[in-house]
Amino acid sequence: MRTRYCGALRAEDVGATVTVCGWVARRREHGEHLAFLDVRDHTGLVQCVVDGAHALRSEYVVRVTGTVRLRPEGTANEGLATGEVELGECAVETLNPAEPPPFVLDARGDVDESVRLRYRYLDLRTERMQRNLRLRATVNSAIRRAMERQGFCEVETPLLWTPTPEGAREFAVPSRLQRGAFYVLPQSPQIAKQLTMVGGLDRYYQIARCLRDEDLRADRQFEFTQLDLEASFVGEREVRGFVSEAVAEATEAATGVRPTDFPVITWADAIERYGSDKPDLRFAMEIVDVAPALVGTGFNAFRAPAVRAIVVPGGGDLARARLDGLVERAKGLGAKGLVWMRVVPASGDGGEPGALGIESPVGKFLAPEERAGIVRAVGAAAGDLVLVVADERRRACEVLGQLRLDVGRPPVAEGPYRFVWVVDFPLFDGVDEEGRPVAAHHPFTMPHPDDLERFESEPLSVRAQSYDLVLNGWELGSGSIRIHRADVQEKVFAALGISAEEADARFGFLTGAFRYGAPPHGGFAFGVDRLTAILAGEENIREVIAFPKTQSGADLMTGAPKALAPRQLAELGIRIVGP
RNA sequence: GGACCUGUGGUGCAGCUCGGAGUGCACGCCGGCCUGUCAAGCCGGAGGUCGCGGGUUCAAAUCCCGUCAGGUCCGCCA
Known part of the structure; x- marks a missing residue:
């Protein structure tokens, strides 16, 4: 033709x-x-x-x-x-022939997203969507190439899976043949892939669709795609190596430049320095401990367990209204307050040339050497702005981490691409209402071997052999070394308050499998939608998905979700109650 | 479950604070003119339940209440 x-x-x-x-x-x-x-x-x-x-x-x-x-x-x-x-x-x-399209398909002006989604088949004709979807195909292809080169075998796992009431809310699928029973759509192939390790596949991967019935966001859809991988007889470093290779291959295929730098930072350091477990390394503004400059201070607000600060370069000219806004923001984030200081050349005579002073609502409460000590500790220059939070250590860091993003962060899709591995996450993330530790990752995560002795005495200090991959402040994915021994798994279940019977009922097919010779194994999963969006320069993963849903879970093109015909409901044994 | 932003011819916006006739801009659409344009140009024209419902008022796109839809975020996302 x-x-x-x-x-x-x-x-x-x-x-x-x-x-x-x-x-x-x-x-x-x-x-x-x-x-x-x-x-x-x-x-x-x-x-x-x-x-x-x-x-x-x-x-x-x-x-x-x-x-x-x-x-x-x-x-x-x-x-x-x-x-x-x-x-x-x-x-x-x-x-x-064609009717006039409801919107112009060239690159001029924005079209309302609901209009684009209603006529998605037309929107896909635009240069932007063509570019994004083809980029996505390029990324997928590169990932497959890298995984196969590294000896991974692609295995497909079921979409009709069994309920595991833990973690994300699942989409339920009624069974017609067994009335009243349900499958669920997998929130991830986690357990299936671990079973492929027991099955001797050695290295599994899949570009897998995952489904979670949770509220949608710019970076979250009901269904999303992950590179899911698992490998036997490997440690953390090897798993990170596999993933770095796949991400590097994909990034090179998309941009022409192969990233070589995959720095590793511990979770504790990430919190200390960036106030976040997904630090954006494209800009500095690291958090500094200014407590040493304030030992024995007479200013009550600064007599706190931790006093931390960040410097906003050139931020001294921020308007008073903006600064007040930052104070409100800090309070909204749970801080008791926020102290701002404009760094200025020291006034009056007698000072050394180049000496610096501060302008701040609380300046008069601080001794001259305390003011100078803070400026020195943070390394600020004239014209900079210093933001100080005094609070519990973790809160002070996290509030400043958020302010750091508010003030300094470039758009997520703006280069350069700065990957970072965050390692040594805590095994447990706080405690629930009954005082029991809550699994930070999932209950099959292997504790750090050096921390096992503190398992009973100080569970919250136990590190996990788990790791996240972060790109420009977006969490791309996470993984861990899994527990492959029944005795360790029992300890973790016990700590989580899951009884042996309950564990058996929920995960019996997994723990049972582990009795027949499970190899040590670990793996990872990262979001292909997120990676592609960033590489495409898009802020929203809908832009790299052919037929996405709106924030309320609707498909504006098809009208889904819709009511089922009475006959279909009858076959499934389902009666709709309520409105 | 909650907060905020948006909703005005097919599309994108202005008008809303201070109520006074559906007023305006750009694009698209239809017709005419036009032999080197490229977001062609020029002339003319059609096209509206101001998301929906209620209230206040002599009078509501505009003020108030409710609701729906789209977006951003919090909660949620092992």
Whole structure:
């Protein structure tokens, strides 16, 4: 039907007679005997010169046969890949007419997202969506290449899985053959992939769809895609190596530049220095301990377990209203308050040249050496702004970590790409209402061997062999070395308050499998949607998903979710109660 | 479950604070003119339940209450 793609025609094709197929992107009529027709396919646009175009409209599907020729002197279009040439002596065949589209498909102005989603099949024709979906395919392909090169075997796991009431809310699927019983859609292939290790697959991977019935966000859809992997007889470093390789391959395929730097930071350091377990390393503004400068201070607000600060370079000119806003923000985040200090050249005479002072609402409560000590400790220069929070250590760090992002963070999709591994997470994340530790990752995570002796005495100080991969402040994914021995697993279940019977009822098929010779194993999963979005320069994963849902879980194109026909409900034995 | 932003011809916006006739801009659409444009240009035209419901008022796009939809965030996401 066609001999060439629109976007591929170049000066070296001059003289060739070609046939292209595509959509009418635009037409420019110059009277009865001259019109320009931009024909678009997935590769780009080519200008066709026709003798009148009255019968053709936007988005008509056409087949054009013409001769490639150079455009006349001075009429080339440098903004177009095919801008040196055009198709002349065109015969245009309309393969299908089209109604005027509800929105213009070129790159001008934003279109409301609900309109785009309602007509997603049209939105997909835009250059942006074409680029994003093809980038996603490139990323997938690179991931497969890297995993296969590293000896991983692709295994598909069931979508109809068994309920494991733990963690994310699951989508339920009623069974027709066993009325009243349900499958669930997997929130991840976690347990299945561990069973492939027991099954001797050695290295498993899958670009897997995961489903979680939780509220949606810019970086969360009900269904999302993960590179899921698991390997036997490996430690943490090897797993991180596998993942770094896959991410590097994908990033190189997408951007042309292979990232080589995958620094490792401990969870404790990440909290100390960045106030977050997903630090954005594209900018500094690290948190500094200024308590040493305030030993024995007379200023009550600073007599706290921890006093930490960040410097906003050049932030001294922030308006008072903005500073008040930051104070409110800090309080909203749970801090008792926030002290700001503008760093200025020291006033008065007698000071050393270059000496610095501060302007701050609380300046008068601080001794001169305390003011100087803070400025020195944070390494601030004149014109900078210092933000100080005094509180419990973790809270002070986390509040400053959030302020650091509020004040200094570039858009997530703006380069450079700064990956970082966060390791040594705590095994437990606080305690529940009954005072029991809560699993930070999942209950199959192996504790750090050095911390096992503190398991009973200080469970909250036990580190896990788990690790997150972070890119530009977005958590791409997480993984861990798993427990493969029954005795350790029992200890963890006990600490979590899960009885042997309960564990057996919930995960019996897993713990049972582990009695038959489970190899030491560990793995990881990272979000392909998130990685692709960042590499595509998009702030929202909907932009890299062909048919996403809205924040309320609706598919505006199909109208899903919808009521089922009474007959379908009857077959499933389901009666709808309530509104 | 909660907070905030948005909703005005097909699309994107302005108008809303201070109520006074559906007023305006750009794009698209339809028709006419136009032989080198490329977001073509020029002229003309059509197109509206101001998301929906209620209230206040002589009078509501505008003020108030409720509700729906889209978005951002908190909770939630082992």
